[in-house]
Amino acid sequence: MTAPRSGSGLGAPPGSGTAPDAEEPAAPAGPVGTAVSRPARRPRRGLRGLGDLHAYLFIAPSLFGVLAFLLLPVLIVLVLSFFDWELLSDPTFVGLDNYRRMAGDGGVWRSMLVTVGYVLLCIPLQTVLAMVLALLLNRRLAGVRFYRALYVVPWMATPIVLGLTWKWIFDPRDGVVNNILDLFGVTGPAWLSDPTWALPAIALVNIWQYAGYNMLFFLAGLQGIPRELYDAAAVDGAAPVQRFFRVTLPLLNPTMFFVLVTNLIGAFQIFDTVFVMTDGGPSHRTEVINFKIYGTAFREFDFGYASALSMLLFVVILTVTLVQVRFFAKRTTYDLS
């Protein structure tokens, strides 16, 4: 909500940058007891308080939301991770036991591996596909708006509905995929119950769902690149491929940063498609960490351990994000002027 106020952030004095206020901040800050300075400072102080109050009032609804539904639950999960709590009985404090148990729990590390595998299957393909779509649709061509909208449609659908639909598409006997393969004399695998294909199948669904949505960001990024830069590159004799790698890609870094960070976080948290399509099977091959957390909490009623696993996921995501921040910090220019 504060972003549109260009120039000054929330912390800056209200109205800074406008002419009448410009003189005021020069007033001495020390407690000078003169009759002259006091009346001059009082209204300023009051105004500043009022300005802050307004600002806080404006952000109050979302601040409340963030505190009550995000920060508080996170803190509760952190606290719970030090307890043994089977939901229906009273929690007992166990210190670091849950974390010790985690270290020796092969199932957890298997789930982490599955999750990383999923991320590696999903993110590169999804990002490249989104970029390619954006490049294709970033040109004058008939019906371009229609295509742009079309590619975003999967993102608007409910993951559960998509999962159910794709489950049918992948059905070994009646599914579209295997029936098409049949026409070419190929017997398709039982996608979702095949240890090799189950995870890629789920990754495919998510790539398909989010590629169009990510395309939007790349499209916006592409349109923010000044035309002159391409002209200059062309004058210098840069071929299209060189123009892409030397001009487009570096200037898309802010977009790339945003897309990668949000998508990686999303991919590490994948749950709904797994829940609907494979229930973690076959043989735990699609049991991603978030699904494991869900099972531990809501099927095994082991809330303390599930909370500790959530903290593990939190730390992993935080680490991956920080690495990305550092990586992009050196390579990103936001200012094109």
Place this chain on the structure above:
Amino acid sequence: MHTPRIRWAAALAGAALLTAVSACGSSDSSDSSSGGSGEKVTLTYRLWDEQQKVGYEKVMAAFEKANPNIDVTVEMLPWDQYWTKITADAVAGTAPDVFWMQTSYFPEFVTKGVLADLSPLKLDTGKYHKTVVDAYTYQGKLYGVPKDWGIVGLLYNKDAFKKAGVEMPEKLTWAPDGSGTLLETARKLTVDEAGKHPDEPGFDAGKVKQYGFGSWNHYQTQWMNWVESNGGKLVDKNFGRYTFNDDASVQALQFGVDLVNKYHVAPPASQTNLPTGKMTEMFERGEVAMFPANNALLPFIAPEINFEIGIAMMPEGPKGRSVNLNGLSEAVYAKTKHPAEANKLAAFLGSPEAQKIMADGGYVFPALVEFGQNYVDYWKNSKKLDVSPFLEESKGTTYGMPVVTGFPGYEPKLVQIFNEMYLGRITPKQAADQAVQEGNASIG
């Protein structure tokens, strides 16, 4: 957390008081919780079945008529949400006064003190189906009023039998060595696209048009029945340990898998494994001729099919017939604010009046055995379907679902392990050992 215990004690005291009052026949209503002094009490009753809700609204009308000072609100939550919500409610101390309980969640709820001891109701347990009573008995006390039961029977496609010129044998039998009338009949009903049967040369197991039997990884209607009718035991006792990796059980599991991978009379597991379970659909479409199912599935299957459906008793194994019978019960919340009224409602739900309404409407086989025939009559008169084999089975040997803590968490693991077994990736012995080990580790 002392308050809950006090409330729990109050619930017990209230219940005890109720029986004391009714036993003495005295109408001393100084106890406010009995609500006898005209003060209206509202109870919440929660269930998960939309169709049965209609029946229970009739039941509640009868109850409210007999108890003008008690109002009952019937709440329906779909199965998936039911358990999440009721668990959360139990944690928050706001669970409904009376609610449906099922065997896989019962151990968790009863051992954590969520359910009220119903022995003060002094039900005549001999009148209810024994398997149901046993399922809800914990440390010698009854914690649920037996509500109903569902039993596994063999549904079959009469048209497919007619077309193949096969008669349903008087009695289906199976044995681990592949002898018996079940496999014989299933072979006759399995045909590939060239019209060949599995025991004929040139039969193509990859191109089967119709399967004779539906064998798949579904514990309640499938392998548990093979295990029990071969003399294996799922658990040593309720609240005990899993034991289905002994020789008799493993032999039985092997038979279930052989039907698929060796005899080819059932569709491959890659098509039927959970969560891609397709067997019901394949039966409905006429691609599978015989299909073991719980009678509770009938209202859902009957409208989907366009062939004549037949019902037979499950096959007899080497140790006779032993069929899964799974019952529900009416639980009273241990911390209900109105223990006396809640107990009154629970007792009414177990009464002949209430159970007859549910049986006459064809909703369920009531737990009171005397009204089993009423359910059969409904299906005969209204749906032209002879469901008497289900009732017949219930009078023979039946077994309940394992009543062991941790089952809801264990179930998905069990399903995954046995999926591998039905696919032939691990042997029944390996699967059973692994499953029993996981199961016993999950007992809380």
